[in-house]
Amino acid sequence: MLGEYGLAEGSVFDSCSFLQVAVDFFCVGSKRLHKKLAACDKILPLKLAPTSVTSARLCLMLGQFARHSLRFRLFIMMHTIRLRPWLTAALFVVSLSWTPFVTLSASAQNATLRGFVTAASDGQPLPGVNVVLRDDAGALFGASADNDGFFAISQVPAGAYTLTASFIGFTPYTEEVRLPEGEIVTRNIALEEAESELGEVVVETERETAGGAAVTAGLQTVRPSDIALIPAPDISGDLVNYLTALPGIISQGDRGGQLFIRGGEPTQNLVLLDGMLVYQPFHIVGFFSAFPSEIINAADVYAGGYGSRYGGRLSSVLDVSMRNGNKQRFAGAVSAAPFVSTARLEGPIVPGRLSLVASVRESVIEQGASQLIDEELPFTFGDAFGKLHAKLSESAQLSVSAISTHDTGRLGVDPLSDDPTAIREDEVSWHNLAIGTRFIFLPARLPIFAEILISNSQLENDLGPPGTPVRSTKAQRTSVGVNVTHYLRAMDFNWGLFLNSSTLESDLGGQFQNVETEEEFITEAGIFIEPEIRVGEDLRLQPGLRLQTFPSKGETFLEPRFRAIYTKGIHRLSAAGGLYHQEILGLNDRRDAGDVFTAWTSSPLGKVPEAWHGILGWRVSPFNWMDFSVEGFYKKMSNLFIPEWTAFPKFTTNIQQADGTAAGFDLRLEVRRSPIYALVSYGNSTVEYDAPIRALELLFGESSVQYSPPHDRRHQLSALVNYSNFGFDLSIRWQLGTGLPFNESLGFDRFILLDSLVNVVETPGDERVLYQRPYEGRLPAYHRLDISLERKFIFNRNTNMSVLAGLINAYDRRNLFYLDLFTLRRVDQLPLIPTFGLKLEFQ
């Protein structure tokens, strides 16, 4: 009978996965499950370890929980329309009730080992460290540290173990530990840097996704060491420079500060910095963002299919965690390059307990790069970041982070000027400000990791003549969230609550005639659950559900999500999918490529943008120095908002609804054979919008038109080679992207608006460009080679200097930023720019 439940003789009852039991329970009800458990109990003395009884009971309880959850979901589905804030409160109570229910059952007998892994030298968390428990019989229990350096190995049979923590570049840590029955043992580990590089004992975990080809169900984790491989105009790298090397991520060019991820618009990307929302984090010059690599701990990039922890955006998630300051000694760096100058300072305020890190960057383009190429580059930008991190106890940490960014620039040429190089006077500017706090703690008696996040984020975006903008927008969000993870043997049960309050205010200067731009106050509350279930050794399932409600809008969304990872030997298959909504969105007028003004508003016209994602991927590691991955994706989007297509592009227009799809696949090949690192990637993508276009209906008799939006880059190829030897670090990157769509023109005429009795004898009219059908033309392909050579000079133990020399756009390709159809003048991206940099570091 046990065989029916996967209980072969000698097996551990834990392999009778509670998932199967829970699924059975859905089907057959509790009586039958009790019978099954009784059967287990009956045979236990012969075949099962005593701890397995606990697991079986846990299975039962989880099954009950899951059943209740199902009922609850059905209830929600039936009452979605009438959901009100009280439901969120009820959900809160229900969720809290899970805590003792799940965790007490989980901690009843087996032991749990948990803690934080940090670098001994500076107290930095070390994500990705493998932590392993090995008993005398050789049984292994393991986990890898997350971005906080946190690990938890739960439901371990009580006993004596050898604890090992290992990570490349650090001396392995070994300790004999005793785990008493039912106890939760907290062990914080500080790893010493190795004198020479040592091999790492790798525990393959599904969470570990760092590396160029290590994409799993749309998720890729980026570490500063990855960013350092990319040639950049600044001696300190930047996250955005790495992102634009990834397939499926499209930038408009090296100016504008807009990223399109797998068919999504820039305003559909959720960007978080230490849990704080950053509305517009990418700087106006495309090599830079608010995330210099020097202060990044890690960045999780979800190109789609993200779990229920994240919401409110339609396309992707960029979740960046920043470094903590050095808790042992003061350290810092200053650097100078033709694009930016940077200063960083960090150090202990209370040694070992409280630290500060602060970073300031300011562009020097007009004084630097502009002089090098003798071309006007009217851009200024900068950012300042600060973070206080306190280790309150062995099991509690508190951090306060703040960031401010500013960007100003003039994009595009002046169509009315006789000077072909005249830059348009209109100026676009934006300013981000965000401050937030994060408190993480580990309750003494529960195998729980909990965090509380409170943040406030602001954005101001203006467009128009300097000092007198004709369009402006302000967005502000205050957010409170609680995220909890219960560590169980076969499952990490994640759940959380969130409450956001947003204020939106825009003056569009008549850009969109049918959008009300009054000040709006929008409250959002919700809850998510997301168990990560390990089924056997190979399969990891992550079903999720996110409920979010907007009381002031009368909108409630229930979003199912799903992620699955199957690992077998050198292969890893992954899948992800889900439903996503975006109530607060940014409106752009993509008819003008030089216009990066974004108006933030709640969903107009009574429709909320919605997307379904589907991702399927395969990754293989035939050697420990090679990874290959392929991942396909599909996004079905509806209720998108685009400017109504008209034949009068320079006039104001209406916002209208459109639907869209994005589909494609990525190929990545990564080779790591010291001293060479290589990453080759290819991205294939097709994005299509389908919109009813009244103007076309009148002209061509078609009620709607399918067209490729201006970010539909069909093919992308990227090759990166890094060679490190003799103290030098040589990086070469070549990128190729096929042309983006643009509007072809019939020509120009002089247009007289005859909507009343206008005298054609006297009225001059306006010059007009006559567009063809939308976006049928293709701009030339984009390609560029960047090279950098870096050398570090170590003066003494505490001081070193790095020198960088490089070429941006090494063969001086004239890559088009956009074509002004009025003047037929092309605005090109940056030409060949020799670059150099100097960085002085001390500690």
Add this chain to the structure above:
Amino acid sequence: MRPAIQRLMKGAGYGVFVAGLTLSLAACDNTIEPFPEEPDAFFSIHGVLNTNADTQFVRVTPIRQTFVLDAANPVGITVTSTATSSGERVVWQDSLITLEDGSPGHLFFAIMDVEGGVTYRLDVTREDGKTTTAETTIPNIPSPLVNQPIVVDTVIVDDTEEEVVEQQIILQGLNETPQRIAMNYRVAKSMLAPEEEIDIQYDPDNSTFGKLPVVVELTRDRRTIASRLGLAPNEKTIIFKGLELEIELWSVEWAVPTSGVNIQNGVGFFGAIGHFFPTWTLSSDVIRTVGYIPDKADD
């Protein structure tokens, strides 16, 4: 590594190489073709045929591939209009004009009357024979059916009873709501005073007058006229000399003036306006009842 994986990796590597090579070759081209090689639109036309004018005008702009407006040179452009029912063809004359902003413009004009219900085709032809054609139909002339005036009410004004007179005009053959409806009255302050024309607009969107029939409020209009002449509203010494109804109708192209659906091989707007002035007479009794003094000529 298993052979299957090796084969797959090899295949993938080959695929990436071929894709890269293909894309690289395609990437050499750096030219942009913003305009079609063989455009099928030649002229932009903006103009209106008007039944109320004896000279018709259209502005013609060649569609060009430079934004900057070049010096207007109408040489080689021929504009003709043809009444499709009769086949009557008129060659329009060209004129280079200076517009309000100082820029030059091609204005073509023809001295001709246009008739209601007639479709006119305009052909604008280049020297090489490329032609832009536009068609518009002048709105139909409605045929008025004038009902007898009736007293619809009696009111007390300055302690005197006054009858309220209205008259219904049915506009037969009218298919759309007029853009403008007005009553044009010819009156004089006294027998020796000069005749004056006074227009009283009726709101076409008004629920009463936006639909047919038109109800002419004769008594109300008399009070309005008295006010405009500087007299007391109840003054009944005004000499009534005549009246007419003015109706302005726009052709169907005005519904969406930016569409240019009636223009072949070109863009712009080409429409028509029909002005119609149905007139009738009032008897002396009715004139007196309304509150006027009949003109001597009518007695």
